[in-house]
Amino acid sequence: MARFWNPFAFTPAPVQVFMVLVYAALFVSLLVIHLVVPDVPGSTPKSISLDAAWLDLKHLSAGFHPYNSRFNDEVRDWLLHRIDQILKDNGVKYETASNDFDALSSKADSASVILYNDLISNATFSSNSGLSVYFEGTNIIVQVRGTDSEASSNSSGSGGVLVNAHYDSVSSGFGATDDGVGVVTILQLLSFFTTKGQEPAKDIIFLLNNGEEDYLNGARAFMRNPISQLPHTFLNLEGAGAGGRAVLFRSTDTEITKFYEKSPLPFGNVVTADGFKRGLVRSQTDYIIFNGELGMRGLDVAFMAPRSRYHTVEDSTRYTTEKSIWHMLSAALATVQGLSSYTGSQFDGEEKDNGKVNSGSGSEAVWFDLYGRTFAVFQLHTLFAISVTLLVASPVILIIFNIILARSEKWYPFARKAIVQGAEDDEHVFLKGWRGFFRSPISFVIASAAVVGLAFLVTKLNPLIVYSSEYSVWTMMLTAWFFLTWFLMRCAYEVRPTALQRTYTLLWQYIGAFILLTAVTVGENNFHIAGSYFMVIYMGAISVALLISYLEFFALPRKSTFVKIFGNGDNASIRTDQPAPSYSSRPLLSRDASPGRDGSARPSTSQNDADDEATEQTSLLHADRQTFSGGYGSRRRSAEDGEPEEEAQSNDDITTYQPYRDEQFWSAALPSWTWLVQFLIICPIPVILVGQIALLITSSLNQTSADGSAVLLVYLLMAGATVLILAPIEPFIHRWTYHIPTFFLFIFIGTTIYNLTAFPFSASAKLKVYFIQRVDLDTGLNTVSLTGLDGYVQSIISELPSSHGKDVTCVSAGANRAGLQECSWPGIPAAVVPHAEIAPGIPPEKSYASWLDFNATRTTDKKNNTQIEIKLYGNNTRACKILFDKPVTALKIKGSADDPRFDPVGKNGTSEIRLWSREWDKPWTVVVTPSEQEDTAGDVDGKRKKKAAGLDGKVVCLWSDANELGTIPALDEVWRFMPAWSMVSKLSDGLVEGSKAFAV
Template identity: 45%
Template sequence: MKWYNPFAFRPAQVAFWTTLLYIAVVVPIIYIQETVPSAPETPKPYPGVDLDDAWADLTTITKAFHPFNSKFNEEIREYLLERIQEILNANGVRWTSELSWRGISASNKEFAMANARDEESPLATIFNDLVSNVTVTLAKSSSIGTVDPTCGLGTYFEGSNLIVYIRGTDDDKGEWWKREPYEWSTDHHGTLVNAHFDSVSTGYGATDDGVGVVTILQIISYFTSPGNQPKHGIIALLNNGEEDYMWGSRSFGANPVMPFVHTFLNLEGAGAGGRAVLFRSTDLEVTQSYAKSPNPFGTVVGSDGFALGLIKSQTDYVIFNQVYGARGLDVAFYEPRSMYHTMQDDARHTSRASLWHMLSASIKTIESLSGKSGDRFVGPRPDKDVTKVQNGQGSDGVWFDFAGLKFAMFDLRTLFGWSLALLILTPLILLLVSWILTKNDKYYFFSNKVSSHDSVGGSDAVAINGWRGFFRFPLALIVAGGLVSGLALLLRKLNPLIVYSSSYAVWAMMVSLFYFALWTIMRGASAMRPSALHRGYVFIWLFIITWIVLIGVTVLEDRFRIAAGYPFVILHAATFLCLFISLCELFALPAKKDFSRWSQSPAPSGASVVSRESIRSRDRLSDTTRPSTSKAADEEPASADERTPLIISRSTTRSDNIPRTTFSTGYRHSLGSITDESHGQPQQNSPINHEPFHLEQAWAAQLPSWTWILQLLILGLPTAWFFGQLGLFLTVSLSATGADGSALLLPYAAISAFAILSLLPLAPFIHRVPHQVPLILLAVFAGTLLYSLIAFPFSSNSTYKILFQQTVNLDTGASNITIDGLEEFVRPIIAELPSSAKKEVKCMPSSRNLLTTCYYDGSAVLPNLQPDVVLPADTPVEKRFADLVSVNITQPDGPRSRRAVFEVDAANTKACFLIFHTKHVTKFDVEGGSEWDPRFGAYNEHGLCQVRLWRRDWDKAWKVAIEWDDIPESLEGAQQEVRVPAEQAEQALPLPVGGTGELRVREEAADETELEGEVSCMWADANVAGVMPAFEEVVQFSPVWVTVTKAGEGLVVGTKKFRL
């Protein structure tokens, strides 16, 4: 009975093992992506940690919208303050509260030091921050929305953060924060953990950032429990105002404990549930603390994406790191992005498992950063910047998770060393092995003919066919890759948002197409011209390609400190090992001259293991048309004998004057030798004692048939795993970005690229796969292609986000409703709204990249921004908003001066913007406000065209002193004003105000000596029914596949003109 080798390089075995390998890789990757590690069965897994309490807190703070500019936001703040006090009391902690601290500037240094009490060292101190404020400017206002690129933007913000200091065993005693910073900030330091408790005006904020908030409450409870006091102090920051340009973390810069922070952990959310991923990290040392998490999840690719500007969205991370200089991490939920900033960001769309995933990672990370590991985060900064915390120098690192269970980490210089070593050593090693093979006459690659004598290609040369199969892989890769790329372009054109809800269908389509196209070419070429070197040549090409890619990766590592190319380093190393194995296989072959002599010599009487007739037929495909030399053609054939064919022509005469039969293969095998072999007598000294596969070269029979399985494992497992996992991660991150205005081709380009990279390990073996597997994948491709082209891209589970805002001219009562999105979807949505009936809908390009802004008259659904004020039913529309905003302008220095004081107040809002049309503001001061903080941006040399005002109190008016100058003539032509028809300009602002898409209507003419502009106030509290009927209408009447998010700081924007 013939023994069956399960690892032989035969069709059935190749199909089985390659399929099994990819199933073994794909199933865990999808499982990790779609599931979250379960929460522990006990609600109290650590001392001081209670998951039931955390979940109860989450459901409490997400009962309603709670943006900074809302009443419920204040209720949440009071609730969190009470919970902090309850936790400290429950743990039996002695704590104090700072209600009105003073800064440590030179003006109050004596007061601060005189009131610093060293004898009191409570474990915790609560900073109930209702005094901090920050005044900042941005050099270019266009960065956050205004249309004039020549002027800057100023902002005044009053903070209302909650800060808890947990004293470390190594911290200074007493109220050290009332001393000068240089006395303690160098040697004594701590760790910050941050989350923001405000939400967007259109979301409940469960994931963004309610889970982070309740995580911090549990961190406070854990580290104030007996036996858990940290070595270095912990600052727990619950900041208020992140959603409107990270003002909470900016105002934290005025707090005296800020210089104490050397490391930080920022908790965020950009999805709804799922796993909390390590978004980015400043360096390897802080990442090592995160690696202690029970289920670490993330990759350095995220950090590099931010560093390269490929990921645009920002979090408080940038403030803590780039402005304050702290070293730390950004841990955030990231999927599904379609629920981000929408009403679906609620408690029912997250889970206790997601809460535990962030909480467990946070506790272990903070435990490490505030423990002995924290000793490393001191010392001079590498940039020598004395305005930032002196927390030493971090190392650039490489990190990635293994199945969400363990974290791999190493220094970037180590990766660079490996990359450089692979670039230099791998080709040298392969050249050395090739040289040894050549010296042993066993280098069959690139060998066309071989002679049994010293000369090559002589009269007795025998065909080796060593070039056969060399050009197959690049041709197959170009064709298959081109088809997949073309498919991406086809989807971008015909159904560009199908990836929004059906990313797995797109993946299946790309993978099946690439597999089938690659198999068709490779299998077809192998069937026509079989080659035992097919696999080796594919490895040669892969080695060349990955070696070239590795050059670019190494440059990125060395010059730009980019570590995201680590999968290509692994790919090249695996490819090198596989090619090394292929070369070593050649040592099992006979020397080429030995094979030549054997193939030309008459066989003795007896049977060989391999029939010469089979050898003859195996090479017939390539040798039957071998031309004879002109000299040989003119010579007479050898004397005839009983073995001579009946008919001899030039085509049957060999170039060496040896006649061959009509079906001869070119090897010198006599009919007598074949007859002798049939008698079953053994042939002595035969270099060929096995049967080669199919019609491959005769010498290939000696190649080992099991080494391919090693190559499959070496190349297939790491390549499919790393590129598959990374590709799926990027797909989840990018699939919904098209609705936000990003390039629609981007997710398809990413999927196609990673589908190709993930399947590359199959290329050396795919020609042995039988037709059943690719035919199944062809059917998969046909089905998924049809679905992807005709299916509607959105559903109630994968909703399409539109951006809403209503603008109201407070002087006339005119209103417009604007909705941003892709026009092909926005127009049908507007058509469903009752208020749009018989209204003209106009659309124009939005400032949000590829989106469109559509607007229509909103006078039928005017907002009721003062629900406690009852107006007579016959009140004219132009009088309905007369008392909503008040603007009082005075000129203390006289009417001809260029200085004025604005006193601005508005009902039921905390945000108003001063917008100047005819002058540039050179200086502004808010009464009671701090001086301009240069850490957040330089003052624009041409002045400001906007001053944005935020307050913590509902009833306290802003008093702003403004100084201005004329707009330079050289800049007047550069101003980018947006013109609309005069009748629209008289009615209202037709386009969104604030946020990232501000556009402004301006008067055609204005006196050069006049200060002219408008006050725009923002209303964002949609919790009370009837206050914003237009927003409620969009939520109620939009199709089920639509969800609404904010277009700017206000859901309703009211404008009032001023002129001085």
């Protein structure tokens, strides 16, 4: 009778079909979720209009609008008009106020909405890197008062909710997603929460800040407004890409993250927060001001990819959609609804500290989404507890089952042979329990080392290919690991078949996962790393799968019973050094009668039965003896053991009770379907979790090489993820036939050749280079520079007509752009100051003279300390800076307000002062105290007299407005002639810098 085909058996066809279907479904679904933005629903909440938001975004991104541009003022006026329009459409009468706290309070008592047109706040602050900033804010703040007076931000309740976005763009980008989508989201939230019947229970403060792109200046200016003390929680809306999904980048704690959990389309992973903590992502957002400086608790939601469009002209409505607006808007709406309706006290602290908001402290969080639909959030402490429990409990459980199986005489792993009771001492039966034990770690190490080797190889020969072809790199690594693992495991299996290969592979995976989880647990506790949560789930899945393998052994016969079958009536044992006995009946498990490579029985020959010398693989079971089966048949007894002969003969052909191929003869009793349960446990959920992280990391880091970041780390992270994604295949891979692995081999060869030879940039993934033009206003020397990757930036410059025949000088870009080259050449003069263009026959230094003016004088304060007063004026600009050759120890800027939270000068002094004015053509007066040195020649009355050392430096003014063609011809030339695979961004705050030197 023909063998019945079991669709769930551990045989090649079912194994390959199920595994291919599962992995194909996982890969396709992960890519779709990662790359495709969900559709906009048929209806949106009342007073939410995506059409209006889309039109607003087009208006907002109609031109470059950095802080230092005329169009920035136009955007600000338009935003005030839109706010007024929205409130009037909703029938809301609002009040306007300055940032005076008394006026703020009185207005709040009588109005449901207060608009703060802040043209007063300014801030002077410093960093430890020797930089000081003076900034005059032009923020727009709208306060929507809550209906619950006890929860109002003007009472002792838990404070209000801050929602922030910045309305300035960089000078080289239109700012559609950075941060236009955030701005139009706030406008729609304002419309929603001022609609009758939808008023919040708690105050909501909508902040449209100006100056984020230039050192987070707008958020710092917000700190100077008294209303900044009212909210206790915040939601920051940002953008670092162009389109796609809005990602939850960071969160301060578990409690605040649970409000984001209600988003209909949650998308984010705590691994991005770990990346910010470890410095893998260099850019920052206003999040660090609201949390780090103000002490509020909140969330950072931003667009993240593609980074090649970030801060370029491709950050426009052309590369984003209404779907992206809805994705951010829906998440913001759900989060703010939850926060503004919460009236508890968990966001209250015991006291304010140094002017920080009374927000309390929360627990560190772990969060991640599943397919962009479900969101999980829990405490890091909980993850640590689960990790410790798993490390302790899983080995104990496995050891207990090991002991039970051993006492039941069913622990076949590591059992080399069994002695036949009553026979001579050297008579035994080989069980082959060690067979296949070492092949899994060997193949795993070789395949994994090969993938890591590929990472180093690509980094050496074509390191930037991941910039545009990340999925080609993924394909190369995945196919390489799969083919090598299959080849090694299959070859080992062909040479020495074993039924324990699946169990031993799971055992080794358990050991490896145990070691990794131990390291992860240490990281959770000591370094607060939350992004490794997937390893806990991975370890749990492997533990359960291994336990199933242990449970399978209960289906096996006892070793003593099995050995007894090998003897004849007087318990004669068969040894490998004796000829096989002759039996009248056909042996059930003879080598020649075992299933062939296709699963069918191989015919037996009488010559082999009679003449072959017995070995450890020679069958010793007979048709008149009891046989055990489970994997490929059922238990059967002969008629002489008490079963009717008719029943015995009614069973399937006796070859259906064979073990698979030449595996150990006792393995016929193993269940054949449990492999599928194991695969479904260790594959889908771990692969989904690791796959989502892998795609997120790839999108976040694959194009950071343009910023000077090292690419090897990206390849190594991809290699590690490759191993984790494909490791669930390893226990079952020896059942695969050669067809699919061979196909993968050809794919690997093709993608490897491509990855090592292809040009790394394309029209859809353009290399970003950074532009700046510097003019020495003393000499008239005019220099244009592009900063970028060595070799490629020179190629771009060679396409520019103005560089032909010029001496192009390239030097290292310095610490801020480590790994990049800055290449400079004499460029086309700029026309940033009206009527100051170079005229024929006039020396350049005279033509440039009107760009800026300054006066530096030495003065003395009341304590006889020497000071330097610098009066600085820039034409057609509101941004200048002063650079010193050595740090100054103190500074004072006329008109600046004192704030104990801000240190004007850092601990090591200040070498650079940046000045930002809300008015055009406004002069600054800066007074600095230079370093002092002893003058031993000037003793007076036996006391040493000190005098100030000489102070050299230069004053610089910035021009950042490139909206009119011809204002910065050198930049126009770059846009016009640069290759299609490249894109330009700004290097610094200004596109053009004009400088004059001073010495006092």
